[in-house]
Amino acid sequence: MPINKLSSIFESFFKKGILSEPNNTQVSGLTVDVHAHILPQIDDGPEDTEQSIGILKEMYAMGYRKVIATPHVMTGYYDNSSEDILQSLQVLRSVLKRRQIEIELEAAAEYYLEDELFRLIERKEVLTFGGSKKYLLFEASFVTKASYILEASLRIKQAGYTPVLAHPERYVNINDMEIISRLASSGVLFQLNIGSLVGYYSKHAQALAELLIKNKLVAFLGSDCHNLAQLESIKQAFSLKTFRDAMQLDILNNSLIEKKTSVFA
Numbered sequence: 169m170p171i172n173k174l175s176s177i178f179e180s181f182f183k184k185g186i187l188s189e190p191n192n193t194q195v196s197g198l199t200v201d202v203h204a205h206i207l208p209q210i211d212d213g214p215e216d217t218e219q220s221i222g223i224l225k226e227m228y229a230m231g232y233r234k235v236i237a238t239p240h241v242m243t244g245y246y247d248n249s250s251e252d253i254l255q256s257l258q259v260l261r262s263v264l265k266r267r268q269i270e271i272e273l274e275a276a277a278e279y280y281l282e283d284e285l286f287r288l289i290e291r292k293e294v295l296t297f298g299g300s301k302k303y304l305l306f307e308a309s310f311v312t313k314a315s316y317i318l319e320a321s322l323r324i325k326q327a328g329y330t331p332v333l334a335h336p337e338r339y340v341n342i343n344d345m346e347i348i349s350r351l352a353s354s355g356v357l358f359q360l361n362i363g364s365l366v367g368y369y370s371k372h373a374q375a376l377a378e379l380l381i382k383n384k385l386v387a388f389l390g391s392d393c394h395n396l397a398q399l400e401s402i403k404q405a406f407s408l409k410t411f412r413d414a415m416q417l418d419i420l421n422n423s424l425i426e427k428k429t430s431v432f433a
């Protein structure tokens with residue numbers, strides 16, 4: 169298709185409000201998000217499809233071209249089965265297609281560290297991303313002992329998955345380089361929340377995030393987005409030196425654009 173025809177198609181999308189005009193000051197070079205609460209009515213993310221679409225349109229404007237939805241899975245709070253998640257994914261995908269919003273959407277989950285996670289692993293019922301890499305995103309209580317996270321990471325790895333710890337900077341007991349190094353050498357990958365760089369969560373999280381970047385220990389960057397307002401802190405972070413430093417590391421996000429996710433493995 170000739171370029172001028174293609175650009176006029178995009179112009180008509182912008183005029184119709186299907187896509188937002190990209191604002192170059194807010195585009196980061198990050199094209200894939202690996203941690204987003206974007207599926208509606210499944211966790212503490214969007215309350216309906218319109219909210220989901222609003223967030224995704226804004227993420228598109230920020231330069232994202234693929235979002236991996238990672239709803240919470242936590243017994244008693246977010247009892248989401250893999251089938252529930254994949255069904256919700258299909259519904260939202262069909263809305264995106266109908267409205268001609270060309271952002272790729274896939275799904276995994278953010279598993280809470282609890283016994284049920286290991287039962288799901290045993291039954292091969294976990295959702296991962298990164299195709300054969302089988303990245304398994306998990307979180308723990310913010311006051312969990314680092315030794316419990318370490319032990320869990322080893323178990324996840326032994327089961328054939330690549331453990332990815334969500335927002336390591338937010339745990340109160342992950343607080344010095346000795347602990348961080350022990351975790352890193354166990355094979356767990358760290359997924360930093362972009363909002364931590366502007367102090368969105370706490371001063372502790374901001375300081376730890378900076379320490380992780382300085383020591384080149386960040387594998388993934390995530391929005392951990394739950395709502396449209398949260399994207400403001402991500403946009404602010406895009407202009408920080410610490411964010412640019414993080415982007416200079418071997419961040420794996422953009423390598424996932426062609427990879428398959430949503431696998432039962």
Ligand SMILES: [Fe+2]
Nearest residue numbers: 203278334392
């Ligand atoms: Fe999250």
